[in-house]
Amino acid sequence: MFQGFIQIALTLLIVIAIAPILGKYIARVFLGERTLIEPVMIPLERIIYSLGGIRAKDDMTGWQYAQALLYTNFVMGVFVYLLLMLQGILPLNPTNLIAPSWHLGLHTTLSFLTNTDQQHYSGETTISYLSQIAGLSFLMFTSAATGLAVGIAFIRGLTGRPLGNFYVDLTRSITRILLPISIIGALLLLILGVPQTFAAPAVVTTLEGVTQYIARGPVAAFEMIKQLGENGGGFFGINAAHPFENPNSATNLIETLAMISIPAALIHTYGIFANNTKQAWLLFWMVFTIFVILVSVTAIGEYQGNPLVSSILGAEQPNLEGKEVRFGWAETAFWAVATTATMCGAVNGMHDSLMPTGGFSTLLNLFLQIVWGGQGTGTAYLFIYLILTVFLTGLMVGRTPEFLGRKIEKREIVLASVVLLVHPIVVLIPSAVTLAFPNTLSGISNPGFHGISQVVYEYASAGANNGSGFEGLGDNTLWWNLSTCLSLLGGRYIPIIAILLLADSMAHKQPVPETAGTLRTDSLLFTGVTAGVILILGVLTFFPVIALGPIAEAFKIANGQ
């Protein structure tokens, strides 16, 4: 047990160490300061801008930024949908896969477009190599870059700067951050055993003389951007539990760090933009604390294992259902919490088979959306909570609420409320509809309280743009494909538009000089109150479904049923 927690603690230490370094680098990239790879990237970006017809100097308003984002995303979505539907007649399809059904194709496209990567299919049996690299992997880059651009535009607005140019931010996110790290990471994964080939599945005769089909493909390049961009859609059906996606504990460490590093770093990026590293560290520690609590709860649950099974085995054994030996309980528990915290959604063990404590932590992450949070958007949500806290504490002490010297007024609060209200709406309403028709719509595979968790998890994962799932759920149906599409789109674009408009209105406010009466937001007390607001607003909204799902299941198992 001790050894398992040492692994977790060391991984966390690495995160603490690399987050400020990467955060500083990201800040330099978007502040237009010199970076090491500039000599290579500036000519490349010039080519991109001139071919794309983009004038890099134009700053955009919030609404223009949102429009550019929506048009670009729309074009990319249409393109990839066509690619998927035509894969049967396109090359690089050694297993002769036909096009997916129209609704599965639509769900898959929107899911990757929104940085969710929820999958209602198995990669091996559904998606050709061409669709994987030219469609899905392409969206992994652009959706991550879109999120990052929004996060940066929001930080710029909060700190009183012009929002910037969406096309430039999108391009720079790819050329300066995602692509360079992906190239290095993909090569490391490749050396450590992740395949990168266009050859058909290998056919071998096993030692006992049976034919075995070994699926492979261009996995290494796909895998790295999948982790780094918080995408999480697996090349293979079983995602990073597959030995070809994640062959050993070295690749597991690289992939774990890749998924946490950017969301953790962005908090520090904010600190540099706002010239207030103290506040950045306070927020970092706040999120870190929630994260560590959830990891611990999950890890202890998996280590103690399933009492129903332990009684058969005659000894307390860790829960290894849906887990790989090379990762064990500790790394699987850590990954499960990290992947739902960061909205990555890749899995290295099956969440459906986690103990109820794991179901609790993963669901809570999906509900809160700020324990690191998605690429770019998670950091924005964090500051939305901060703005709401400023407003609430302002009300309590009877002062005009101010954040970074800018007054928080009606428009800001309305937009912030929209961001926070979208999530429960796109999660709870469709869950209620689906649960009302358990036999026809739900596709539940595990009976009892866990079945409720399966349905809620699927919509929470779609709405939070996470992508992991309680995968026993029979979700490749017309109902599931289309209803989750609404949660995917609602959970992605409504908050993004609201975030950009909010950033715009903050950027245009006259700064108020700081006086002795100003409520300081970089104090431990204020950060503590923020944590309280997050827990009250985030947890209370969803508490009934948590009680009906994992908590009830935990009591049931504890009673030996």
Add this chain to the structure above:
Amino acid sequence: MSIVRDITKAIRLTFVLWVLTAIIYPLVITLVGQIFFPFQANGSIVENLEGQKFGSALIGQVFSSDRYFQSRPSTVEYSQGEATTGISGASNLAPSNPELVKRIQEQVEQLEQSDIQPTADLVYTSGSGLDPHITVESAYAQIERVADARGLSEDEIAVFIDKHTQGRFLGIFGEPGVNVLKLNYELDVQQASSQ
């Protein structure tokens, strides 16, 4: 008018970024892989002394003979069967699902019939259905059975278990696992050469 201009811009930028991230990036990684690391890049496929492919060093197989160490239970039979694309999969049974307890009881009975002391990884199905490893403890739980079937001493086999145990990364991360395919293949080779 401005909508047309914006859409045109979006199409042009999409195309340029597509060439960069969807064509150049994977091709560069593929080229490096195929030229410098062809073994890993093609799936770590292993061949026997006659040059026949008998599996991948990273993917497990089904073993039922007494002469072989058994792998973990798999819901997809280690992709041995009809699906020519290759498959992966897990049970996705919840800890509270009565099916899980029922399946594990059956698995325990089966192991006891083969004189193997049941361990957690030998009764729980793996995440991928392709797990190449078992725990060291599970290997030792099977050593007597394999030794008897092969007429070898347990000490001789223990050497090979040790050889094919993949340790923790840097001695810290992950869990040690015995690669069942490599271990069983080595036993076959050793016995063939000593006869």
